[in-house]
Amino acid sequence: MSPVPQLAIVAPCFNEEATLKDSLEKLLIKMDALIAKGRISESSYILIVDDGSRDASFTILQAAAGGKIKVLKLAGNVGHQRALLAGMHWVTDKCDVMISLDIDLQDDLDTLDKMLDEYVKGNQIVYGVRDNRDADSWFKKNSALVFYRLMQTMGVGLIYNHADFRLLSNMVLREFGRYREVNLFLRGIFPMMGFPNAKVFYQRHERTAGESKYPLRKMLHLAMDGITSFSNRPLKWISFIGLIIFIISLILSGWVLWVVVTGRSVPGWASITLPIYFIGGIQLLSLGIIGEYVSKIYLESKQRPQYHIEKVLE
Numbered sequence: 018m019s020p021v022p023q024l025a026i027v028a029p030c031f032n033e034e035a036t037l038k039d040s041l042e043k044l045l046i047k048m049d050a051l052i053a054k055g056r057i058s059e060s061s062y063i064l065i066v067d068d069g070s071r072d073a074s075f076t077i078l079q080a081a082a083g084g085k086i087k088v089l090k091l092a093g094n095v096g097h098q099r100a101l102l103a104g105m106h107w108v109t110d111k112c113d114v115m116i117s118l119d120i121d122l123q124d125d126l127d128t129l130d131k132m133l134d135e136y137v138k139g140n141q142i143v144y145g146v147r148d149n150r151d152a153d154s155w156f157k158k159n160s161a162l163v164f165y166r167l168m169q170t171m172g173v174g175l176i177y178n179h180a181d182f183r184l185l186s187n188m189v190l191r192e193f194g195r196y197r198e199v200n201l202f203l204r205g206i207f208p209m210m211g212f213p214n215a216k217v218f219y220q221r222h223e224r225t226a227g228e229s230k231y232p233l234r235k236m237l238h239l240a241m242d243g244i245t246s247f248s249n250r251p252l253k254w255i256s257f258i259g260l261i262i263f264i265i266s267l268i269l270s271g272w273v274l275w276v277v278v279t280g281r282s283v284p285g286w287a288s289i290t291l292p293i294y295f296i297g298g299i300q301l302l303s304l305g306i307i308g309e310y311v312s313k314i315y316l317e318s319k320q321r322p323q324y325h326i327e328k329v330l331e
Contacts, residue, residue: 023111029100069094082330141212145182
């Protein structure tokens with residue numbers, strides 16, 4: 018391990034013109050401070066991955082590119098996770114250690130010092146973990162809690178309150194390059210890899226401008242990707258539910274036979290209609306879950322590139 022590591026800060030960017038200039042300035046100030054303290058080498062740099070922004074973000078990045086700021090412009094919008102993936106692939110073997118963060122800088126930059134401390138101790142992965150969610154709305158706070166509990170129920174190993182603010186050594190980046198899956202869920206991959214790791218806690222700031230790029234729709238999509246990429250429990254649950262319904266059907270069949278033998282009539286229509294709706298609903302739900310897994314197989318089998326790089330500005 019190099020005593021003074023070369024650091025690459027990787028930040029995906031999509032329609033962030035409201036905060037971009039201020040964020041770049043703060044990142045440069047932080048990097049210069051780390052260099053002055055001898056924590057990182059002078060060859061360290063910041064890589065901004067423009068994820069097909071439709072506002073003036075890339076114009077701002079073009080003006081800022083050069084020196085310690087490098088820009089990777091993707092051809093079209095591929096989503097935060099794939100934009101981050103592009104940045105991670107690009108910096109592999111071009112740094113000793115990488116730190117990924119959100120360009121809105123809600124992640125506390127002072128935490129970088131703690132991450133580098135843990136790296137020096139020998140940890141190859143360092144997770145930035147929020148110590149509280151006081152800055153979140155009631156809905157976002159509780160939906161995040163439901164998300165982590167759901168993933169835990171599904172058997173997916175996640176770091177609670179950790180998003181994509183993390184440090185990775187170049188060794189981890191190289192090993193990560195061997196992962197070829199299309200259905201990305203980075204928060205589940207790195208805990209699974211098994212490298213020495215540590216957590217550092219920080220307080221997440223409120224956004225100063227702009228809006229979140231993770232609305233409810235994208236959060237639900239991320240949760241579905243995580244479940245179907247790392248757990249087959251929903252498929253097992255379908256089999257279990259099918260077995261339970263089969264047992265209930267046998268019991269009901271016995272009851273109907275007893276009614277016929279004793280000469281009693283079955284009153285009302287509910288005894289026929291409700292089971293039909295119930296079983297029909299279970300079948301549709303089961304087909305939907307199976308369809309999610311089949312669609313994942315379909316996407317994986319095509320092996321299409323996950324992003325295309327249009328320009329590199331250095």
